[in-house]
């Protein structure tokens with residue numbers, strides 16, 4: 084069968100622009116230095132994060148916590164260096180089994196023949212393979228639950244185990260989920276999975292246990308370049324509000340009407 | 356083997372062969388019930404020899420229909436949550452209620468239709484007789500007036516049963532058709548595809564089971580009945596296959612962004628099951644065989660083997676359609692850049708052997724039911740009595 088990548092080829096930048104785009108990511112020594120530094124900083128932060136606890140969502144019987152907030156997430160494509168510390172942090176913080184992911188990094192590679200190759204890092208050590216030489220452009224994109232406003236996943240859940248909190252985070256009641264997988268099918272972004280141990284649906288919670296305690300999600304905390312940003316969209320002074328006010332941004336698959344609350348700055352059209 | 360880029364949580368389908376089986380069983384329910392109603396409600400006397408079997412088959416497949424769902428659930432012990440805390444925005448939430456209601460209607464219809472048989476069996480005594488007495492719920496007589504009343508009541512129940520049957524079948528198609536995340540599923544015709552193939556599955560199953568039963572008994576099949584069944588089966592199959600073709604044509608003609616992936620799917624991973632099996636062998640091939648065998652039947656009463664094989668193929672087609680929808684749709688990665696893979700394990704909870712056992716359970720149930728009370732009216736005396 085013809086490779087899917089060939090079908091997706093897109094018209095690309097001209098040579099000069101392509102050269103510019105290649106610089107930050109293809110200059111190996113600079114990237115390695117960054118990686119080392121970020122790994123150092125990140126591991127300290129991972130330690131800080133994991134000291135938080137089990138990732139369990141604290142009770143909020145009155146439903147008053149974070150009243151008036153509307154959490155949002157902004158990912159800056161130009162800032163991501165693909166170190167994947169966020170993936171590490173998420174796995175550790177939320178005790179995510181090896182075979183599934185609450186967040187992951189994709190590397191988009193626009194090849195010399197204008198085909199697009201998308202990769203995820205190795206499952207073992209979360210490192211990307213070295214880029215081949217004939218690449219026009221490459222960039223990294225983080226994926227996670229978009230905590231959509233118009234959520235198909237909560238709509239289809241037959242028992243109401245998938246729900247949206249008043250501050251706009253989409254969560255799953257693990258004690259109530261029957262593990263039918265309907266929400267996994269309904270999410271257009273592939274961010275949900277059936278947990279191999281608990282056998283119920285699972286996904287990114289924006290580290291609800293952390294944000295409820297006034298902290299940032301683990302992935303945001305460890306990101307050494309500030310590519311991952313999180314905050315209150317209702318607060319005009321928050322970093323996320325500032326970013327989406329000042330920059331052009333895109334959301335993923337807007338045509339599906341899910342109204343994602345995860346915005347991407349500098350996102351190419353190849354990304355779905 | 357995965358090809359292209361697949362999101363990391365998508366390696367293999369979450370909805371497996373068990374979920375293929377669920378709409379298969381509920382489809383057979385719908386088709387069998389309609390055949391029963393053709394005699395019972397619409398007065399098509401030629402279906403008398405298979406009416407009782409069709410009604411019993413409706414019940415048999417209906418009681419086993421939720422089994423694949425239960426086997427599939429990650430937490431089956433919480434299955435009742437669907438009825439205790441239903442989320443009414445979910446297409447699946449209504450299932451428990453519609454299903455229970457329909458089961459009740461069909462169970463009552465069976466009781467009123469077979470009460471005098473239970474009575475006759477109870478009179479013979481023995482352990483089975485005791486069981487039958489229990490089933491009679493205290494009814495101690497069997498007069499022509501009572502039989503007449505039974506008939507009237509069960510017929511009235513059909514008027515409730517038919518729309519419920521349509522809702523139960525249509526809603527399965529609705530579940531798939533409304534998942535906008537999946538381009539292979541979210542089409543307007545999905546509901547119709549499930550519905551029409553359900554009619555085919557039920558009618559085909561009754562036709563081949565009737566042949567099977569008459570051959571085992573060594574008696575000739577009732578020509579009018581076979582003629583009627585094969586006629587309806589032809590119509591159902593023509594409409595079902597036409598709708599499947601129209602769906603493919605409309606997706607191909609629109610050439611939306613998803614067409615590239617769909618084209619690769621049907622010419623690649625799904626080629627054998629979709630093009631060869633669904634359209635050629637079990638689609639047009641089965642239809643041609645049905646058509647020619649029917650001509651032979653009308654000409655000189657022969658063509659039984661051809662009709663039997665055509666019915667088996669059309670029955671298989673309805674399973675293949677569901678396979679291609681359920682599994683095929685999940686092979687397309689939501690990244691739109693690659694395809695996942697699926698191999699049915701043999702012994703896993705949702706593997707081939709449990710699937711086959713679950714598929715055959717209603718047939719075993721029917722076999723036992725048939726031993727207790729004769730489900731087929733195989734001789735003319737019975738037909739005349741009717």
Ligand code: SF4
Pocket residue numbers: 227228229230231234235236237253269270271272273274275286341
């Ligand atoms: S990204 Fe998927 S799981 Fe998250 S809210 Fe949107 S539809 Fe639901």
Ligand code: SF4
Pocket residue numbers: 239240241242243244245255259260261262263264265266267283284
């Ligand atoms: S898997 Fe759980 S959360 Fe998802 S739809 Fe089913 S019951 Fe709801």
